[in-house]
Amino acid sequence: MINVMIVEDDPMVAEINKRYLSKIEGFLLAFIANSVDEAIRYLGEEDIQLILLDIFMPGKQGLELLTYLRKNELEIDVIIISAASDLERVKKALRYGVVDYLIKPFEFERFNAALVGYQQHTRFIDKQKAVSQQELDNYLLHRDEATMVEELPKGLTKDTLNQIWDAVQELKNVPFSTEELANIVGISRVSARKYLNFLKDLGILDVKVIYGTIGRPVYQHEYNQLKEYLIKNFL
Known part of the structure; x- marks a missing residue:
């Protein structure tokens, strides 16, 4: 503290x-x-x-x-x-x-x-x-690069991103799946995954793959509060 x-x-x-x-x-x-x-x-x-x-x-x-x-x-x-x-x-x-x-x-x-x-x-x-030197350079030279205002990747919209972000805020206290978020927002898993991958690329979400005994692997998303300020450039 x-x-x-x-x-x-x-x-x-x-x-x-x-x-x-x-x-x-x-x-x-x-x-x-x-x-x-x-x-x-x-x-x-x-x-x-x-x-x-x-x-x-x-x-x-x-x-x-x-x-x-x-x-x-x-x-x-x-x-x-x-x-x-x-x-x-x-x-x-x-x-x-x-x-x-x-x-x-x-x-x-x-x-x-x-x-x-x-x-x-x-x-x-x-x-x-x-x-x-490399660790120091990575820290000093890149710590502010994500504060620049940028455009959303092609295919993503600001309105849907806001809905995704609201859903992430609901789920952020525990790991959550793509399906859980898609159900809250009311969109397909494919669409939800695009936005979650975007948040992962920003560093706001960490993703772990959970392999079960049957069926496809489940992607679990964990919220990284230290990076949440990076979303402000896109909402």
Whole structure:
């Protein structure tokens, strides 16, 4: 579980960030600080791995907290969530190593992508004692390639994909078959399989083949929540 602190002086925005965060597995909101000074006091008491940081606040601004973290060599990651869009502040935040920068206002899909991307980053780093050049290149060069807006493959439609996606959300807590999904949507297994293969290619579904003693093999689909943000480009 990743402990998160929200540093935001606007109660309404803090509540939105809190609500968004609660929708993503693997994160625990530890504290909401209304100022930089309050955030610094809390950091001395609790273990925080990630800060969701606003820039414009009364008193000390968010970038001063970022400077404090780096000056004191605190191993805490930061995602900026701010209305500040001028290049000077953006470049300073990037120089100080923020892992993402969200400009207000934003949709949940962008928030989710930032948090899930960070989650993948920490898992990649934490499980490695050493890394090869190829592994590092695969991670650094390809981690964002699927965030580009793309066209649906030929033969697939947005309306049907939305129905498929709704059905996947119903079934995602347990492995499910093509037939189960086709029955919910009301389409043939052949059509359902095309859409499920598309989701598999995106990485949102993992597929296992179960061989029984009689009849054809059954394809079981398992939902990969870490990749679900990739669907937003197609719905």
